[in-house]
Amino acid sequence: MMRLPSRALFALLAAAVLGACTDENPVDIGNVVVPGGQATTFEVILEPDQWLDFDTAFSGYNTPWTSGLLVLAKQYGGVTDVNMLTRFATPPSSITVDSSGTSKVDTLPRYFNGYIAVKLDTLRSRGTGTIAAYRTTEPFDLPTANWTNRIDSTGVRRAWQQPGGSRGALLGRASWPTGADSVLIPLDSATIASLSAVGDSTRGVLFVLEDPSGSDGALVRIADTFMRLEAHSKIQPDTVVKVLVEDLGSTILYQPTVPQTTAQPQVSGTPAWRTIFQVNPLLERLEIACPGANCSVPLKDARINKAELLLEPAPSPTGFLVEDSIGVEARTLVAAAGSPLARAPVGAPIGRSVGKVARSRFEPNAAAGAPTPVVLTDFINAFVTDTSSTKPRHFALLATSTTQSGSFGIAAFRERPRIRLILTITPEQRR
Amino acid sequence: MKRSFMVLALLAGFVTTAEAQSLFSTRGLGTPVDPVDARARALGNSGIGLLGLNGSLVNPAELAGIPRRGVSATLQPFWGNDQVDDLDANVSGTRFPVIQIIYPMSERLVLGLGYGAFLDQSWAATTGGTEVIGADTVAVSDVLRNTGGIGQLRLSAGYTLSSKIALGAAAGLYTGNIDRSLTRTFPDSGIALDPFSTRSRWDYTAPFVTVGTRIDPNPRVRFGAALTVSGNLDANGREGPAEDVSYELPLRASAGMSAIVAPRLMVAASGNWSGWSGDPDFAAPGTLVGTVAGSSWDVGVGLESQSLRTPSRIFPLRLGFRYGQLPFHEVGEEQPKEWVVSGGIGFHLAGDDFGPLAVADLGIERGSRTGLGGTLLSSGIDETFWRVSATISLFGR
Numbered sequence: 001m002m003r004l005p006s007r008a009l010f011a012l013l014a015a016a017v018l019g020a021c022t023d024e025n026p027v028d029i030g031n032v033v034v035p036g037g038q039a040t041t042f043e044v045i046l047e048p049d050q051w052l053d054f055d056t057a058f059s060g061y062n063t064p065w066t067s068g069l070l071v072l073a074k075q076y077g078g079v080t081d082v083n084m085l086t087r088f089a090t091p092p093s094s095i096t097v098d099s100s101g102t103s104k105v106d107t108l109p110r111y112f113n114g115y116i117a118v119k120l121d122t123l124r125s126r127g128t129g130t131i132a133a134y135r136t137t138e139p140f141d142l143p144t145a146n147w148t149n150r151i152d153s154t155g156v157r158r159a160w161q162q163p164g165g166s167r168g169a170l171l172g173r174a175s176w177p178t179g180a181d182s183v184l185i186p187l188d189s190a191t192i193a194s195l196s197a198v199g200d201s202t203r204g205v206l207f208v209l210e211d212p213s214g215s216d217g218a219l220v221r222i223a224d225t226f227m228r229l230e231a232h233s234k235i236q237p238d239t240v241v242k243v244l245v246e247d248l249g250s251t252i253l254y255q256p257t258v259p260q261t262t263a264q265p266q267v268s269g270t271p272a273w274r275t276i277f278q279v280n281p282l283l284e285r286l287e288i289a290c291p292g293a294n295c296s297v298p299l300k301d302a303r304i305n306k307a308e309l310l311l312e313p314a315p316s317p318t319g320f321l322v323e324d325s326i327g328v329e330a331r332t333l334v335a336a337a338g339s340p341l342a343r344a345p346v347g348a349p350i351g352r353s354v355g356k357v358a359r360s361r362f363e364p365n366a367a368a369g370a371p372t373p374v375v376l377t378d379f380i381n382a383f384v385t386d387t388s389s390t391k392p393r394h395f396a397l398l399a400t401s402t403t404q405s406g407s408f409g410i411a412a413f414r415e416r417p418r419i420r421l422i423l424t425i426t427p428e429q430r431r
Numbered sequence: 432m433k434r435s436f437m438v439l440a441l442l443a444g445f446v447t448t449a450e451a452q453s454l455f456s457t458r459g460l461g462t463p464v465d466p467v468d469a470r471a472r473a474l475g476n477s478g479i480g481l482l483g484l485n486g487s488l489v490n491p492a493e494l495a496g497i498p499r500r501g502v503s504a505t506l507q508p509f510w511g512n513d514q515v516d517d518l519d520a521n522v523s524g525t526r527f528p529v530i531q532i533i534y535p536m537s538e539r540l541v542l543g544l545g546y547g548a549f550l551d552q553s554w555a556a557t558t559g560g561t562e563v564i565g566a567d568t569v570a571v572s573d574v575l576r577n578t579g580g581i582g583q584l585r586l587s588a589g590y591t592l593s594s595k596i597a598l599g600a601a602a603g604l605y606t607g608n609i610d611r612s613l614t615r616t617f618p619d620s621g622i623a624l625d626p627f628s629t630r631s632r633w634d635y636t637a638p639f640v641t642v643g644t645r646i647d648p649n650p651r652v653r654f655g656a657a658l659t660v661s662g663n664l665d666a667n668g669r670e671g672p673a674e675d676v677s678y679e680l681p682l683r684a685s686a687g688m689s690a691i692v693a694p695r696l697m698v699a700a701s702g703n704w705s706g707w708s709g710d711p712d713f714a715a716p717g718t719l720v721g722t723v724a725g726s727s728w729d730v731g732v733g734l735e736s737q738s739l740r741t742p743s744r745i746f747p748l749r750l751g752f753r754y755g756q757l758p759f760h761e762v763g764e765e766q767p768k769e770w771v772v773s774g775g776i777g778f779h780l781a782g783d784d785f786g787p788l789a790v791a792d793l794g795i796e797r798g799s800r801t802g803l804g805g806t807l808l809s810s811g812i813d814e815t816f817w818r819v820s821a822t823i824s825l826f827g828r
Contacts, residue, residue, distance in 0.1 A: 039573060042562070375623075377625055
């Protein structure tokens with residue numbers, strides 16, 4: 001009788017066991033084999049009372065100086081005026097000229113001619129008018145200057161003698177639009193000299209938009225300003241040296257001011273607005289009506305395939321109509337106990353609008369259209385599945401980062417928006 | 432013996448994870464899988480009343496008389512094709528229907544510890560359709576996946592009462608689990624919906640006892656009979672939205688006989704009856720569709736020839752036929768039935784005067800299942816399959 005080959009058989013058996021364990025693929029004729037209704041996907045609209053504790057809009061999240069936004073406006077929307085205050089650098093005190101093949105430095109150049117160039121953002125400008133440049137007559141502080149005060153810092157406040165900036169000598173005017181993307185204001189040697197005085201704290205240029213067309217006035221977005229000067233040198237009198245003089249900084253002075261907070265959701269603007277929402281902490285317990293007779297399901301038991309905040313654009317505050325379409329995004333809010341919500345820093349983005357909202361949606365008397373959805377699926381899913389009492393309850397709505405500091409106008413939305421949910425449930429989750 | 436336990440542990444670990452699939456498993460608690468070895472499969476037999484070594488977990492009395500400790504394990508790959516109207520799909524899987532350690536305590540008393548199959552619930556299917564969501568009509572694609580089944584862990588004892596009569600008893604637990612998942616996606620949706628996925632898991636337990644007898648009127652004839660009584664099967668929700676469910680398990684009676692009718696030729700016949708209640712209370716855990724478990728019969732006959740042999744080895748050749756019913760169908764659906772023709776061969780690899788030391792058996796079945804015609808499936812499902820069973824039995828000296 002042969003010897004038992006048990007080791008070989010054991011190895012063979014073990015190999016067969018391991019080799020046999022494979023995943024299976026689903027068959028594709030399930031439609032006819034498995035009864036339907038394994039899951040139901042449906043839409044639910046949450047009214048504000050169901051999901052929202054409150055929403056409040058706050059302003060002041062940047063300043064005209066920190067935003068870098070430059071605008072001129074006159075009677076925009078019938079009420080708003082915006083002037084621009086600029087301080088240019090002093091022209092160089094020496095220039096280099098080429099003399100007989102060698103470069104020589106002239107420390108006493110004579111600036112005899114030049115112009116101020118105002119580069120325009122024509123796509124985001126409205127109406128027509130004339131851009132005038134005036135020499136300022138009072139000392140001012142660019143970071144804090146506003147329509148009323150030339151200095152408005154902590155502990156120091158000095159008013160303009162003339163609200164909107166005290167105007168001195170007229171430096172020049174240029175009509176807009178010109179068909180080009182910039183306007184030029186000529187400068188003579190005396191004016192150049194007045195703008196070049198080192199140590200003169202009144203040195204500056206106040207740009208004002210005048211003679212606007214139409215009842216809604218005009219608004220001009222400024223992309224950049226600089227001076228282009230021409231100088232002669234005693235070393236080479238026949239040579240004209242062109243010099244670029246950039247601005248040291250600009251800010252805008254505007255009136256009227258708007259309230260610091262509103263119940264109406266608002267974003268964008270300068271200073272920037274954001275709107276803070278506080279979500280009903282018991283949202284997960286909300287009983288949702290589902291398709292079918294006497295069907296309901298707690299929201300926490302349903303899978304949220306999509307959650308959208310339905311923003312309905314509303315007319316911008318008078319005189320603050322946005323210049324362009326606006327993108328909106330939602331971000332988490334890092335709220336801390338004891339500190340005001342308005343000062344809470346924003347966190348990571350949690351959703352954004354599908355495309356941008358057209359400017360026309362914010363015009364006065366704009367027809368109501370489809371809501372603008374802001375997708376909040378992950379946030380709402382996390383909110384209803386987190387049963388802890390410390391879960392984040394707030395989120396902030398603000399203009400997308402590309403437009404946050406890029407709009408003077410304010411995008412407004414109707415109060416207490418609704419939320420659209422698309423949910424999926426299985427039959428056993430029904431009540 | 433240590434190696435035997437290793438084999439059992441290895442196989443037991445895979446009994447619940449190895450997946451099989453038949454679309455008939457979509458109904459109720461799945462498709463029955465008999466805990467029988469490859470020899471019984473080849474003979475169309477229910478694993479009872481067979482002369483010679485019987486490694487099936489059916490009749491504990493048939494352990495009696497096995498002189499050596501050993502282990503027997505069966506592997507069973509399955510390939511099939513399902514047709515529903517003009518649609519068809521291929522299905523496949525692998526099962527481990529029976530594993531048993533045999534341990535003679537004395538000349539009269541033999542114990543067996545085994546793990547066997549009972550109901551297979553593994554299947555997966557893709558369904559598609561549309562949902563109206565607000566003003567949009569959105570395409571949906573669902574993948575339903577059930578993984579698991581019910582096995583039986585049993586401790587058996589066979590006692591040789593006399594040279595002609597043996598008695599047996601077994602007690603054990605039906606055990607196992609079912610993992611049910613549904614994933615819904617929204618292909619080509621313009622509104623960018625997140626997928627939906629849910630997963631539930633139930634654990635099964637139910638006690639059972641089996642009593643059986645084996646009667647050998649003479650060395651050439653054997654009768655066997657067994658009766659199994661079970662408690663309720665509790666499906667306890669463990670994960671996800673899984674509610675507890677309980678099912679009434681059937682009384683099960685099995686009987687069989689075999690006889691050597693000519694030199695080197697044996698005939699065998701057997702039958703099973705499972706007295707399912709017939710009530711529509713057998714929806715799978717996590718589903719609400721009214722599902723009936725109907726009483727089911729199966730009968731089989733077979734021939735075994737030992738003519739093929741060499742001077743040192745015998746290679747039994749087997750043929751069989753079996754007909755049976757599957758218990759589960761939805762209310763209004765036709766009860767499924769199954770027929771199988773089978774063949775196989777055995778390899779007595781090693782042995783001595785006291786019995787076999789190593790035996791390998793191979794069974795190949797070609798079968799068909801039909802049924803489930805009714806409201807949902809007007810013409811039902813027509814499934815044809817190949818099933819291979821391979822058993823290795825090893826014994827110590």
